[in-house]
Amino acid sequence: SGHKSIDDDLYEELEEALIQADVGMDTAVDLIADLRREVKARGVREPEQLTSLLQELIGDILGQETVPLNTGGPPAVIMVVGVNGVGKTTTIGKLARYCQSRGQRVLLAAGDTFRAAAIDQLEIWGQRTGITVIKHREGADPAAVAYDALQAARSRGADVLIIDTAGRLHTKSNLMEELKKVGRVLGRELPGAPHEVLLVLDATTGQNAISQAKLFGQATGVTGIVLTKLDGTARGGVIIGIRRELDIPVKFIGIGESVDDLRPFHAGEFVAALFDRRDKETV
Amino acid sequence: MVFSGLAEKLQETFRRLKGKGRLTEADVDEAMKEVKRALLGADVNFQVVKKFVQRVKERAIGQDILDSLTPGQQVIKIVRDELAALMGGTQSKINVSPKPPTLVMLVGLHGAGKTTSAAKLANTLRKTGRRPLLVAGDVYRPAAIKQLQVLGQQLDVPVFSMGDRQSPVDIARAAVEHAVGTGRDLVIIDTAGRLQIDQEMMDELAAIKAAVHPHEILLVVDAMTGQVAVNVAEAFNSRLGLDGVILTKLDGDARGGAALSMKAVTGCPVKFAGVGEKLDALEPFHPDRMADRILGM
Numbered sequence: 001s002g003h004k005s006i007d008d009d010l011y012e013e014l015e016e017a018l019i020q021a022d023v024g025m026d027t028a029v030d031l032i033a034d035l036r037r038e039v040k041a042r043g044v045r046e047p048e049q050l051t052s053l054l055q056e057l058i059g060d061i062l063g064q065e066t067v068p069l070n071t072g073g074p075p076a077v078i079m080v081v082g083v084n085g086v087g088k089t090t091t092i093g094k095l096a097r098y099c100q101s102r103g104q105r106v107l108l109a110a111g112d113t114f115r116a117a118a119i120d121q122l123e124i125w126g127q128r129t130g131i132t133v134i135k136h137r138e139g140a141d142p143a144a145v146a147y148d149a150l151q152a153a154r155s156r157g158a159d160v161l162i163i164d165t166a167g168r169l170h171t172k173s174n175l176m177e178e179l180k181k182v183g184r185v186l187g188r189e190l191p192g193a194p195h196e197v198l199l200v201l202d203a204t205t206g207q208n209a210i211s212q213a214k215l216f217g218q219a220t221g222v223t224g225i226v227l228t229k230l231d232g233t234a235r236g237g238v239i240i241g242i243r244r245e246l247d248i249p250v251k252f253i254g255i256g257e258s259v260d261d262l263r264p265f266h267a268g269e270f271v272a273a274l275f276d277r278r279d280k281e282t283v
Numbered sequence: 284m285v286f287s288g289l290a291e292k293l294q295e296t297f298r299r300l301k302g303k304g305r306l307t308e309a310d311v312d313e314a315m316k317e318v319k320r321a322l323l324g325a326d327v328n329f330q331v332v333k334k335f336v337q338r339v340k341e342r343a344i345g346q347d348i349l350d351s352l353t354p355g356q357q358v359i360k361i362v363r364d365e366l367a368a369l370m371g372g373t374q375s376k377i378n379v380s381p382k383p384p385t386l387v388m389l390v391g392l393h394g395a396g397k398t399t400s401a402a403k404l405a406n407t408l409r410k411t412g413r414r415p416l417l418v419a420g421d422v423y424r425p426a427a428i429k430q431l432q433v434l435g436q437q438l439d440v441p442v443f444s445m446g447d448r449q450s451p452v453d454i455a456r457a458a459v460e461h462a463v464g465t466g467r468d469l470v471i472i473d474t475a476g477r478l479q480i481d482q483e484m485m486d487e488l489a490a491i492k493a494a495v496h497p498h499e500i501l502l503v504v505d506a507m508t509g510q511v512a513v514n515v516a517e518a519f520n521s522r523l524g525l526d527g528v529i530l531t532k533l534d535g536d537a538r539g540g541a542a543l544s545m546k547a548v549t550g551c552p553v554k555f556a557g558v559g560e561k562l563d564a565l566e567p568f569h570p571d572r573m574a575d576r577i578l579g580m
């Protein structure tokens with residue numbers, strides 16, 4: 001802003017903006033290097049053009065197309081995974097409504113049998129959307145819940161089955177094994193299932209999200225990301241590095257706590273928001 | 284571990300510094316670049332990093348340590364000491380009111396760990412002889428009340444609830460009366476997750492504060508939080524006046540850079556660290572250990 005020419009200060013300012021949006025030092029440095037190269041190659045002279053050029057470069061990494069949910073089945077089986085408190089259960093409520101609004105018959109599975117009142121929480125989302133929740137007791141084997149839910153989904157002719165799982169830190173190998181088992185049981189009953197493993201990432205998370213994506217990816221073969229809590233001041237820039245390194249697409253974003261607060265991911269909108277200065281207006 | 288490559292690099296830099304008999308300003312600059320990278324990789328706030336590196340540089344160059352016998356070691360020591368200092372001394376105590384009950388209120392963003400930490404705190408403080416009452420002040424999140432009730436049951440600690448049709452302000456007020464009537468000397472109020480830019484929801488917290496005057500308002504912060512941590516702490520602090528911070532989910536591989544800025548921004552220390560989902564997984568916070576962790580040492 002206010003730069004007369006394209007100089008080091010301007011590049012540094014852009015790098016800072018990236019870092020403040022949680023893009024991370026390494027990715028930010030690489031992006032700025034790419035930007036310098038493009039500026040040269042295209043003979044760009046106007047400082048005002050740099051931001052849009054940078055946005056274009058990031059857009060190229062993220063992909064301009066919105067990536068749809070994988071289909072399969074029926075039922076198409078969607079497993080929702082992630083660390084504690086990122087918004088898995090809430091996302092399931094919204095996703096159920098999204099599928100419903102596209103004319104699909106949905107069933108939910110209360111696969112978090114660990115956290116206090118997690119089953120009750122999902123049941124409230126079931127009530128809000130008028131969707132049946134298959135559940136066992138607290139403490140039950142999540143793989144058994146998934147198995148029963150898949151049977152129920154088949155016998156009821158559901159198009160989509162969405163399975164909640166307990167939050168877990170990606171570094172806890174016993175808990176990651178438990179998650180793998182859920183996937184194995186589903187795959188044995190219905191070849192190709194789960195068709196979609198959605199990793200929920202909280203936009204307020206910083207560089208640790210890379211580690212989350214890596215380890216959940218290794219354990220469960222994550223097929224897409226849902227980036228939640230983008231209604232706050234966080235930008236979620238870490239997904240750029242995740243796309244670059246691990247090639248996992250973001251499929252949806254969460255922008256609130258209500259049933260309609262889920263949107264398909266659009267790289268263009270996301271990238272534009274990366275550079276706006278919302279965070280300056282606090283209470 | 285995600286940052287282990289960086290940690291190695293940093294240690295290599297420090298080893299190199301240690302190995303040198305004599306350091307130039309350029310050596311220090313080079314080392315500071317690595318430190319900056321490490322801190323940003325640990326999600327320390329960008330502005331904080333800038334100022335921090337500047338200060339360390341000034342100290343390193345200003346104190347004639349470049350001419351000392353072990354300049355490298357001294358630079359490392361400055362970095363670690365400054366980090367620990369930034370996070371404040373060890374202070375994990377809760378302000379106890381001379382006139383019971385002591386009121387503690389937990390606030391923070393969605394999913395940070397408030398409800399779980401409320402139960403953990405009740406568990407911890409009960410072991411010091413307190414008689415806690417947990418208060419279900421989140422009337423918004425689906426099954427938030429039930430969650431606290433289940434946790435209370437696990438601990439055999441009473442949970443005060445008026446359902447989800449009353450205002451959290453009225454609930455807090457009634458809870459304090461209930462505590463007085465039943466001889467509870469510690470009231471821990473759980474509140475709903477909220478965005479720091481949500482004016483209406485922030486007003487609600489201010490109204491609870493005005494109604495019951497908590498002795499201790501604790502901000503619960505997820506250790507994996509990125510660059511917004513500072514902004515969030517600033518907003519909660521300026522609206523409510525915080526007394527401390529609980530840093531959660533430190534049982535993973537989070538470097539916890541968010542911890543670093545909390546003291547600087549709010550003026551109050553991180554008092555506890557959450558290190559697991561179980562109700563005994565709450566520990567006093569140690570700035571020096573945190574400094575090592577942030578640096579990957």
Ligand SMILES: Nc1nc2c(ncn2[C@@H]2O[C@H](COP(=O)(O)OP(=O)(O)OP(=O)(O)O)[C@@H](O)[C@H]2O)c(=O)[nH]1
Pocket residue numbers: 082083084085086087088089090091112115118165166167168200228229230231232253254255256257261393394424476478
């Ligand atoms: N502002 C906002 N809040 C959200 C969003 N998504 C979820 N939340 C809130 O985040 C908190 C945690 O959401 P949950 O759905 O319980 O998260 P979870 O990942 O299932 O949590 P665990 O099962 O405990 O691991 C709740 O208070 C939700 O209302 C979002 O997009 N925006």
Ligand SMILES: Nc1nc2c(ncn2[C@@H]2O[C@H](COP(=O)(O)OP(=O)(O)OP(=O)(O)O)[C@@H](O)[C@H]2O)c(=O)[nH]1
Pocket residue numbers: 084085115167169391392393394395396397398399400421424427474475476477503531532533534556557558559560564
């Ligand atoms: N691994 C780990 N998980 C934790 C820790 N503290 C809380 N959690 C988990 O984080 C998730 C969210 O915790 P809650 O206590 O529900 O968070 P909250 O701030 O009350 O959430 P909202 O009320 O929705 O804003 C749950 O799955 C907890 O079990 C911790 O220290 N370590």
Ligand SMILES: [K+]
Pocket residue numbers: 084085086202204393394395505
């Ligand atoms: K969080």
Ligand SMILES: [Mg+2]
Pocket residue numbers: 088089090112118164165166167
């Ligand atoms: Mg959940």
Ligand SMILES: [Mg+2]
Pocket residue numbers: 397398399421424427473474475476
């Ligand atoms: Mg809660």
